[in-house]
Amino acid sequence: MAKQITYRRIYEETTPADGKRVLVDRVWPRGVRKEDAHLDEWLREVAPSSDLRKWYGHEPSRFTEFRRRYLAELRDAGHRQAARHLRDIAAHDRLTLLTATRDVDHSQAAVLAEWLAKKE
Numbered sequence: 001m002a003k004q005i006t007y008r009r010i011y012e013e014t015t016p017a018d019g020k021r022v023l024v025d026r027v028w029p030r031g032v033r034k035e036d037a038h039l040d041e042w043l044r045e046v047a048p049s050s051d052l053r054k055w056y057g058h059e060p061s062r063f064t065e066f067r068r069r070y071l072a073e074l075r076d077a078g079h080r081q082a083a084r085h086l087r088d089i090a091a092h093d094r095l096t097l098l099t100a101t102r103d104v105d106h107s108q109a110a111v112l113a114e115w116l117a118k119k120e
Contacts (some may be wrong), residue, residue, distance in 0.1 A: 001108050005116050007097040007109035014038045019094025022086065024109050028054060029100035039098070045082035048108050049073060063106045070111050083116075090116050 004019070010029050014021070020040045023029070026047035029037075046058070048070050056066040074083050089095050095116075101107040 005095045005097070005113045007099065007104055007107070007113045009102070009104055010037060010098040010100055017094065018096040020089050021096050021098055022089070023098045024098050024112055025101075026050060032100075043082050043086065046079055046086060046112065047076075047103055057104065058101060058103060060103065060106050067111050071115060074112075074115060083112075086112070087116060 006018075010023060010025075021038060023037070023039055023042040023044075024046055026044045026049075028034075028042075047053070048066075052066065052073065054068050056062055071112055073079050086095065086097075097109040097113055099107050099109040101109070106111060
């Protein structure tokens with residue numbers, strides 16, 4: 001049975017409702033000490049490629065195309081195993097996808113949460 005999948009900024013307070021906390025950014029968030037992050041995992045392999053991340057630049061006007069390209073990346077061999085791992089976590093526990101992005105609704109975490117929920 002699938003559990004709840006949410007996403008939010010890594011800078012927000014940790015709560016018991018988070019369940020498994022997985023950072024899905026390719027680079028470590030600025031200003032966050034690893035020992036203070038309260039992560040279960042850092043799964044950078046599921047993050048968008050560096051080229052896609054740089055192209056997107058968190059421009060909301062590019063989000064639709066970013067989403068399309070990122071979903072295509074999730075099907076490639078480099079991302080597939082990491083995505084499968086997240087799907088396994090989500091099947092057994094609550095899952096909170098974490099990102100440093102300011103606009104979380106226009107981030108890879110939002111795309112990934114939606115994609116994982118549809119796969120369940």
